Amino acid sequence: MNEPVDVLIIGGGASGAAVAWSLADTRMRILCLEQGGWPNSAQYPSTGRDWESRQVEDYAISPNRRASAADYPINDNNSPIKIANFNGVGGGTVLYAGHFPRMHPSDFRVRTLDGVADDWPIDYATLEPFYAANDRMMGVASLAGDPAYPAKDSVMPPLPLGSTGELMGKAMNELGWHWWPSDSAITSRDYEGRAPCINLGHCGHGCAQGAKASTDITYWQEALRNRVELRTGCRVSRIETNDDRMATGAWYFDRDGQEVFQPAEIVVMACNGIGTPRILLNSASERFPDGLANSSGQVGCNLMFHPYALVRGRFDKPLDGYRGSRVFMWSMEFYETDPARGYKRGYCYQFTRGFGPVMTSVSGMADGLIPWGEGHHDAFRKLFDHQAGMVSICEDLPEEINRVTLDPVLKDGNGIAAPKITYRVGENTQKMLDHSVARGTEILLKAGASDIVTRSPLSYAGWHLLGTAKMGKDPKTSVVNEWGRAHDVKNLFIVDGSVFVTSGGVNPTSTIQAIALYVADQIKARLHDLFD
Amino acid sequence: MTFSIETPMTEPQPISPSDQLTLAEVDCLRCIAGHMIPASARHGVPGADDPGIIADMVRSLDRDRAELQRVLRMIDEFAGGRLSALAPAEQRDLLARHRKDGAATLAVIEAVVSRAYYRDDRVLKSIGMEPRPPFPAGYPVEQIDLTLLDPVRQRGSIVREA
Numbered sequence: 001m002n003e004p005v006d007v008l009i010i011g012g013g014a015s016g017a018a019v020a021w022s023l024a025d026t027r028m029r030i031l032c033l034e035q036g037g038w039p040n041s042a043q044y045p046s047t048g049r050d051w052e053s054r055q056v057e058d059y060a061i062s063p064n065r066r067a068s069a070a071d072y073p074i075n076d077n078n079s080p081i082k083i084a085n086f087n088g089v090g091g092g093t094v095l096y097a098g099h100f101p102r103m104h105p106s107d108f109r110v111r112t113l114d115g116v117a118d119d120w121p122i123d124y125a126t127l128e129p130f131y132a133a134n135d136r137m138m139g140v141a142s143l144a145g146d147p148a149y150p151a152k153d154s155v156m157p158p159l160p161l162g163s164t165g166e167l168m169g170k171a172m173n174e175l176g177w178h179w180w181p182s183d184s185a186i187t188s189r190d191y192e193g194r195a196p197c198i199n200l201g202h203c204g205h206g207c208a209q210g211a212k213a214s215t216d217i218t219y220w221q222e223a224l225r226n227r228v229e230l231r232t233g234c235r236v237s238r239i240e241t242n243d244d245r246m247a248t249g250a251w252y253f254d255r256d257g258q259e260v261f262q263p264a265e266i267v268v269m270a271c272n273g274i275g276t277p278r279i280l281l282n283s284a285s286e287r288f289p290d291g292l293a294n295s296s297g298q299v300g301c302n303l304m305f306h307p308y309a310l311v312r313g314r315f316d317k318p319l320d321g322y323r324g325s326r327v328f329m330w331s332m333e334f335y336e337t338d339p340a341r342g343y344k345r346g347y348c349y350q351f352t353r354g355f356g357p358v359m360t361s362v363s364g365m366a367d368g369l370i371p372w373g374e375g376h377h378d379a380f381r382k383l384f385d386h387q388a389g390m391v392s393i394c395e396d397l398p399e400e401i402n403r404v405t406l407d408p409v410l411k412d413g414n415g416i417a418a419p420k421i422t423y424r425v426g427e428n429t430q431k432m433l434d435h436s437v438a439r440g441t442e443i444l445l446k447a448g449a450s451d452i453v454t455r456s457p458l459s460y461a462g463w464h465l466l467g468t469a470k471m472g473k474d475p476k477t478s479v480v481n482e483w484g485r486a487h488d489v490k491n492l493f494i495v496d497g498s499v500f501v502t503s504g505g506v507n508p509t510s511t512i513q514a515i516a517l518y519v520a521d522q523i524k525a526r527l528h529d530l531f532d
Numbered sequence: 533m534t535f536s537i538e539t540p541m542t543e544p545q546p547i548s549p550s551d552q553l554t555l556a557e558v559d560c561l562r563c564i565a566g567h568m569i570p571a572s573a574r575h576g577v578p579g580a581d582d583p584g585i586i587a588d589m590v591r592s593l594d595r596d597r598a599e600l601q602r603v604l605r606m607i608d609e610f611a612g613g614r615l616s617a618l619a620p621a622e623q624r625d626l627l628a629r630h631r632k633d634g635a636a637t638l639a640v641i642e643a644v645v646s647r648a649y650y651r652d653d654r655v656l657k658s659i660g661m662e663p664r665p666p667f668p669a670g671y672p673v674e675q676i677d678l679t680l681l682d683p684v685r686q687r688g689s690i691v692r693e694a
Binding site for chain 2: 049169
């Protein structure tokens with residue numbers, strides 16, 4: 001058995017890193033167990049000639065395709081949206097695009113405002129200082145003054161919008177619709193030892209420049225200096241409890257495949273909206289027969305993804321193409337509920353540049369825009385560096401039937417039951433997707449596009465894993481309380497996207513980390529009676 | 533047919549059955565690649581059936597090997613034994629029919645061929661790309677005149693009261 005620690009954090013990604021950094025103030029002995037290893041930026045795809053190939057090989061977004069030693073399989077056959085993640089120090093932030101919008105104030109009041117789902121037990125004002133602290137820690141490039149948000153400070157200037165942003169901005173102005181440079185977790189200037197973005201265009205597969213804020217190069221560097229221990233290659237299988245219904249630590253498999261027990265006074269789950277319910281369900285025992293912290297029956301339920309729709313068109317003049325960050329501009333025009341649209345809630349647009357040559361060829365053939373044979377070369381040259389568009393990020397409402405369970409057959413390399421996803425796109429979300437495709441097409445036509453292609457929902461876009469251990473005041477209907485502590489286990493906390501009550505219509509990492517910092521702050525403020 | 537020959541990214545290497553595919557499968561893949569992306573004298577580029585590109589393709593199948601083998605065998609069966617044994621016009625017609633009936637099954641071949649073809653030096657230069665990794669040089673992208681946002685600013689706040 002290992003030496004006991006005060007705080008055991010499970011997962012070294014976006015939220016685990018943030019909570020580790022914040023709790024380091026307390027001088028408690030803090031240990032994080034991470035199933036993957038440290039990323040090596042010198043080996044990221046953009047460092048080699050085979051960069052586009054490796055984006056679908058060892059840096060593929062699907063853990064089932066990547067299938068590295070750090071990955072666990074996920075049965076997502078029963079979902080039109082396939083899971084994307086990364087297992088290693090930094091977690092999903094290693095592969096995310098760095099699009100960093102906050103949720104909007106209305107997102108926390110959806111029952112009150114729109115009669116759907118539930119209100120959150122916390123509000124935007126509660127999270128605002130943690131959003132701001134997180135922006136500074138991650139190094140967010142933005143332009144102050146976005147009329148779609150309450151006032152917020154800018155840490156550094158926004159990333160360049162390029163010819164694509166100019167084209168789209170003009171079209172949006174003609175339509176009279178909102179647009180703004182995106183808040184991006186990518187440095188636009190030297191910042192805290194990180195070099196500025198050089199427009200590699202590789203944000204989604206590891207940033208060799210170190211400009212994109214993955215937590216291996218942000219929070220973890222600070223946390224390690226503050227004596228937090230991060231143990232890699234350690235896959236947690238289950239949480240152990242005692243007769244007092246308290247967590248006593250976690251069992252994990254080390255690099256040699258040996259199962260080891262790690263005792264702890266406090267356990268913090270930071271494994272994302274699939275990994276966390278997987279471990280909780282796998283921790284079923286005589287004391288907790290339906291899984292740990294699951295007296296409500298809500299663990300694993302209410303899985304929300306943010307279904308994406310894609311709209312892309314061809315333009316006569318050359319644009320930025322594969323150059324530049326994947327995130328640079330958003331629109332919140334259709335974010336809030338408008339009864340005339342026939343659905344509740346809304347979505348944001350994240351504008352996109354073009355592809356590299358391989359993806360131009362592959363998608364062009366798939367879309368019927370590039371033929372086989374003699375016509376291939378001319379058609380390719382018409383598309384390459386001439387495409388742009390957007391994706392819509394649609395708010396997914398919670399539904400109990402969309403869930404994570406344990407697969408009865410599939411197991412990972414350590415014999416731990418794999419997660420099984422059951423998900424379907426809800427009627428409200430489908431209407432929202434359809435609306436976003438129609439408006440997106442309108443934008444591209446206004447900008448002068450032809451050969452417009454659409455995909456809805458995007459299949460390989462299950463990035464945002466939310467809602468499977470929801471936050472709430474009522475133990476009968478939620479898994480954790482309003483400050484992240486499990487209702488059933490008073491020394492168990494959850495800080496990842498599992499606790500989202502609703503999804504909002506924006507990329508969630510900024511909010512996930514703000515919640516992690518908020519929960520850490522609550523733990524620090526309540527240390528004297530934390531388990532009461 | 534002639535086109536400008538420059539040094540390929542990788543010198544062609546002999547292909548053997550131990551290189552992930554059987555000789556028959558390589559034969560079928562080469563045949564399909566040539567029909568998918570033929571050489572172009574006008575653009576000064578080789579076809580995807582160029583020996584150097586095929587060698588690179590076969591060496592780097594990685595996670596697609598099993599699916600690719602399944603599809604190649606299916607196409608050979610569809611051709612009555614060996615696609616490459618048919619006359620070029622028959623090959624083209626057969627592949628066109630197959631694409632029409634089951635385009636999705638050919639997606640893996642399109643991906644494998646594109647990944648090798650569009651990293652060949654000759655091809656990259658012809659489409660205006662420097663044959664180099666993105667890092668460490670990066671690329672220029674210009675900031676625009678942000679007064680383009682003035683109409684958005686003038687519209688005022690759109691934050692919903694909550």
